[in-house]
Structures are given as structure tokens and as C-alpha cells.
Amino acid sequence: MTEKTVVDLAAWQDLHKQAAAWRGRHLKDLFAEDPQRGERYRAEACGLYLDYSKNWLDEAALTGLFKLAEERGLVARRDAMFAGEHINVTEDRAVLHVALRLPASAHCLVDGADVVPEVQAVLQRMADFSSRVRDGSWLGASGKPIRTIINLGIGGSYLGPEMAYLALRRFRHPRIEVRFVANVDGAALEQALAHLDPAETLFIVASKTFTTLETMTNARAARQWLVAALGEAAVAQHFVAVSTNAEAVRAFGMDTEHMFGFWDWVGGRYSMDSAIGLSTMIAVGAEAFFDLLAGFHAMDEHFRTSPLRQNLPVLHGLISVWYNNFFGAQSQAVLPYAQDLRRLPAYLQQLQMESNGKSVDLQSRPLPVDSGMVIWGEPGTDGQHSFYQLLHQGTRLIPCDLIGFLEPLAESGAQHDLLMANLIAQAEALAFGRTAEQLREEGAAPAQIPFRVCPGNRPSNILLLEALTPRALGILVAFYEHSVFTQGAIWGIDSFDQWGVELGKVLALRVLEDIQGKAQHAHDSSTQQILARYRAARKG
Numbered sequence: 391m392t393e394k395t396v397v398d399l400a401a402w403q404d405l406h407k408q409a410a411a412w413r414g415r416h417l418k419d420l421f422a423e424d425p426q427r428g429e430r431y432r433a434e435a436c437g438l439y440l441d442y443s444k445n446w447l448d449e450a451a452l453t454g455l456f457k458l459a460e461e462r463g464l465v466a467r468r469d470a471m472f473a474g475e476h477i478n479v480t481e482d483r484a485v486l487h488v489a490l491r492l493p494a495s496a497h498c499l500v501d502g503a504d505v506v507p508e509v510q511a512v513l514q515r516m517a518d519f520s521s522r523v524r525d526g527s528w529l530g531a532s533g534k535p536i537r538t539i540i541n542l543g544i545g546g547s548y549l550g551p552e553m554a555y556l557a558l559r560r561f562r563h564p565r566i567e568v569r570f571v572a573n574v575d576g577a578a579l580e581q582a583l584a585h586l587d588p589a590e591t592l593f594i595v596a597s598k599t600f601t602t603l604e605t606m607t608n609a610r611a612a613r614q615w616l617v618a619a620l621g622e623a624a625v626a627q628h629f630v631a632v633s634t635n636a637e638a639v640r641a642f643g644m645d646t647e648h649m650f651g652f653w654d655w656v657g658g659r660y661s662m663d664s665a666i667g668l669s670t671m672i673a674v675g676a677e678a679f680f681d682l683l684a685g686f687h688a689m690d691e692h693f694r695t696s697p698l699r700q701n702l703p704v705l706h707g708l709i710s711v712w713y714n715n716f717f718g719a720q721s722q723a724v725l726p727y728a729q730d731l732r733r734l735p736a737y738l739q740q741l742q743m744e745s746n747g748k749s750v751d752l753q754s755r756p757l758p759v760d761s762g763m764v765i766w767g768e769p770g771t772d773g774q775h776s777f778y779q780l781l782h783q784g785t786r787l788i789p790c791d792l793i794g795f796l797e798p799l800a801e802s803g804a805q806h807d808l809l810m811a812n813l814i815a816q817a818e819a820l821a822f823g824r825t826a827e828q829l830r831e832e833g834a835a836p837a838q839i840p841f842r843v844c845p846g847n848r849p850s851n852i853l854l855l856e857a858l859t860p861r862a863l864g865i866l867v868a869f870y871e872h873s874v875f876t877q878g879a880i881w882g883i884d885s886f887d888q889w890g891v892e893l894g895k896v897l898a899l900r901v902l903e904d905i906q907g908k909a910q911h912a913h914d915s916s917t918q919q920i921l922a923r924y925r926a927a928r929k930g
């Protein structure tokens with residue numbers, strides 16, 4: 391039997407009708423009609439509080455969204471993931487990042503074998519290595535302890551570790567700094583190596599496949615830099631690898647004794663809690679890393695076991711689908727009110743856009759509806775003085791996530807009230823706006839009134855956590871992972887492959903041959919022109 395496409399489902403059609411009837415309703419009216427709305431539309435789990443009351447939702451819309459989840463088999467798909475089924479169908483792989491954060495006593499079968507002991511063994515090796523680097527007993531070739539770690543990796547082998555390193559600033563080791571090099575632009579490595587003593591520097595070559603051109607190119611250049619200063623024999627003390635591909639690690643000239651492995655059932659963008667998190671563990675220590683994993687696991691359990699109506703990631707995912715597919719929203723803003731979470735939007739861009747940027751469904755049919763939205767954002771309050779103008783008065787629908795913490799960790803905690811006042815006020819301003827009457831009462835110049843009106847009715851979620859601890863970070867990231875899962879399940883797409891990134895990689899190598907004069911490939915006239923211009927400039 392051919393599975394129905396999502397548009398054929400009764401719930402999908404019902405939601406369309408509801409959305410059509412929704413036009414003209416204002417959040418202001420919803421709150422006026424239901425004084426308990428703020429208490430009704432909130433949910434809490436694992437210390438994450440989600441206020442979703444400032445959304446275009448009522449009981450009928452929510453019921454329709456849960457009906458959609460049911461008709462689409464969300465629960466069965468979720469259970470299939472946790473059971474280790476090959477839900478990444480295009481690569482024929484299980485999707486089990488959730489196994490990375492299971493307690494040691496748990497079991498998780500992948501193709502008949504329990505993977506928990508392997509996961510624990512790698513974590514133990516990571517912990518041993520991290521503690522040696524941290525306590526200074528891992529020595530560089532000339533007998534000095536390590537002061538700087540350089541993580542060479544890109545995409546999922548970079549964004550999570552960098553985001554976590556910044557987020558967990560307060561938990562970092564005082565002696566050790568971690569720098570990140572992703573871009574193949576030599577400027578990135580140059581900047582990272584500036585003023586470093588090779589004798590005190592450790593490189594982590596982080597690459598799931600160990601074939602990624604950017605990472606391998608940077609790793610070769612870094613190796614040369616080190617060898618020039620300390621000689622070939624120093625490499626073993628200053629380079630470690632994180633990969634699923636032992637063969638390629640060996641072929642690259644690195645000892646697999648200094649390799650930390652993971653598995654093909656961990657997608658790159660779901661790997662910050664695997665050995666890819668080695669830099670995180672060195673920075674914050676094994677105990678804090680285990681707290682991070684415990685946070686992930688707590689949210690996994692919530693997602694796996696809670697009824698859909700109280701299930702935070704499910705709620706969040708369905709609300710995104712609601713704006714995306716029934717109101718035509720193109721993008722979603724992530725606005726962390728925490729300076730240390732400033733790379734969260736970039737991290738979520740890969741998580742969400744690489745996972746759900748698809749246009750073919752699991753049955754290989756063209757997807758008849760829009761899939762993943764554009765994700766973007768900056769920390770509050772910085773964004774308020776830049777793009778919030780468009781959020782408040784622009785013509786586009788952009789649902790926002792405002793993320794905040796009840797307790798400040800910064801020593802400058804005195805400023806926390808002002809920071810949080812901004813978060814709370816922004817959600818209020820987005821929802822309720824400012825009318826012409828209010829402006830008149832406030833004595834605004836009549837000619838300015840039309841320009842100063844804020845229409846409001848702009849939806850947002852507020853996410854609150856206690857403090858930006860390792861555990862809270864794990865909870866927050868897992869929450870978004872499962873929201874992405876929920877959305878992908880509704881569309882019936884494979885959220886775990888990324889074939890779209892292949893083409894550019896292949897073409898870049900082809901173009902490089904043209905640039906280096908090794909070949910003359912046929913190109914369109916625009917590409918030819920640019921190539922000619924570039925080659926002429928390089929010769930000149």
C-alpha cells in the first residue's frame with residue numbers, strides 16, 4: 391500500500407480550514423477571552439519551562455496538530471528511532487545519538503549488538519585523556535603541559551563543540567584554551583595559530599568521515615607548522631583524531647592509539663555528545679561532560695515517554711509546522727538572552743536546516759509541502775538594536791524562540807534583571823504591540839502615529855531554564871533535536887541524510903582543476919568568466 395502523502399491526511403486538511411478561519415484573530419483577543427491563557431499554554435519538563443501561550447493557537451488548533459501527529463505515526467517513528475531501526479533509509483543506517491547519553495547500565499541494540507559498552511569505553515578513554523591534559527601530565531614533545539587545544543573540524547565536527555565551549559565558559563579549566571578552525575580559508579588557521587607555542591599546543595582532528603577536504607587541508611597545514619618547530623617525532627604527542635574511520639586516520643599518518651571513535655549511527659550534526667565532544671570534555675572536565683550527557687538523556691526520556699500533549703519537543707515541532715505549512719512562515723528566529731549562547735543559532739542552523747532541508751519524501755516522491763524553515767538569530771539584547779525592527783513592524787511572519795535563564799552565572803549578575811526584563815518585554819511587545827490610541831494618549835505627534843504603531847500579534851515561545859549549566863545545555867539541545875525529529879516525521883522525510891551538500895564539494899574539486907590548469911572543463915559562460923578573471927589575477 392502506498393503511504394498517503396501528508397496533504398491527503400484528514401488532519402492536514404482540517405488544519406488548513408482552521409488556518410483560513412484564523413485570519414484576523416489577534417493574540418490580544420485570545421488573552422482577553424481567556425484570562426488563564428498564560429497558565430493553560432505552558433509545559434515543563436526536566437527543568438525546561440516552555441510558555442507557548444503567545445502563539446496563534448486555541449484548543450481546536452492544538453487538537454488538530456496532535457491529530458496530525460497521530461495520523462502521521464509520529465509515535466511509531468519515534469519508537470523506531472529509539473529501537474535502533476534504520477530510519478535513515480537513504481543511507482540504510484540507524485539513528486541513535488540517543489544511545490550516546492544512555493546510562494552505563496542501559497542496553498541499546500543496533501543490528502543485534504548492544505552498543506552501550508562501546509559508548510562507555512570511548513567515554514572512559516576520553517575521560518582518561520582529558521584528565522591527563524587537564525592535570526598537566528599529558529606532556530608535549532618537549533616536556534611542557536598543553537595550554538591550547540585546536541579543534542580542526544567543520545560542520546557537525548565544529549559547530550556543537552564551539553557552541554558548547556562558549557556556553558560553558560564558567561566551567562572551563564583556567565589553563566586551557568580551545569580554539570576552533572573550520573574554514574578552509576587559510577586565515578582561520580593563521581589566526582588560531584597566532585602567538586602559540588607549538589610545544590604547548592594539541593590538535594584534535596575531528597571528522598566523522600576523515601575525508602572532509604577543509605579539515606584534512608587544515609590538518610596537513612597544522613602538521614607542517616608543528617613539524618617545522620618540533621620535528622616529525624612530535625606529531626604523536628600533539629595530534630589526536632576523532633573519527634568513525636580508523637582506516638582513513640591511519641592513511642593520514644596518525645596513530646589509531648590516539649584516536650577516539652564513534653559510529654555511523656551518529657549523524658555529524660547530532661555528534662557533539664560523542665567523541666566529537668573531546669574538546670568540550672577537556673575544557674570542562676569529564677564530570678561536567680557527564681552532566682551534559684545526563685541533561686540530554688533526561689530530555690530523551692521525556693520525549694520518549696511523555697504523552698504528546700505534554701511533550702515539549704513535540705509541542706515545539708508541531709507549532710513550527712503550524713506556522714510553516716498553514717501560515718506560510720519562511721523563517722524562525724532563535725534569540726538566546728545569554729551572551730554565552732551566542733553560537734546557538736549557528737548550531738541550530740545546521741541541526742535544523744541540514745536535517746529538514748529536503749524536498750523528497752521517504753517514498754522518493756516530491757514533497758508536496760514546504761519543509762524546514764530558515765533558522766537564524768543573534769543573542770538578545772544585541773538583536774534588539776538591529777533586526778528586531780523588522781520583527782515588530784515588518785511585513786513577514788517570523789515566529790521567535792526567546793531563551794532565558796533564571797539565575798545568572800556571570801559575576802556581573804547585577805545586570806541579569808535588565809537582561810531578563812528585555813526578554814520578557816520583547817515577547818510582550820511582539821504579541822500585543824502598541825495601538826494608535828495608546829500613542830495618542832501618550833501624546834505622540836499625530837503625523838508620526840501611523841509609523842509608530844506596532845501591530846503586535848507576532849508569535850513567540852519563551853524557553854526558561856534555571857542556569858546555563860552543562861545539564862541545562864544538554865536539555866536544551868536535545869529539546870531542539872527532537873523538535874527537528876517531530877517536524878521531519880510530520881513531513882515524512884529523511885531528517886538524517888544530507889545529500890544536498892555533495893554537489894558543491896564535487897564541483898569545487900572540478901573547478902580547482904581548472905584553476906590549477908590541470909583540466910579545462912566545460913562551464914556556463916558566467917562560470918567561465920569568473921574563472922578567467924580569477925586565473926588572470928593569480929598569474930598577475
Ligand SMILES: O=P(O)(O)OC[C@H]1O[C@H](O)[C@H](O)[C@@H](O)[C@@H]1O
Nearest residue numbers: 545546547597598599602658891
Ligand atoms: O565530520 P566530517 O565527516 O568531517 O563532516 C563534517 C560535515 O561536513 C559534511 O559536508 C556534512 O554536510 C556535515 O553534516 C558534516 O557535519
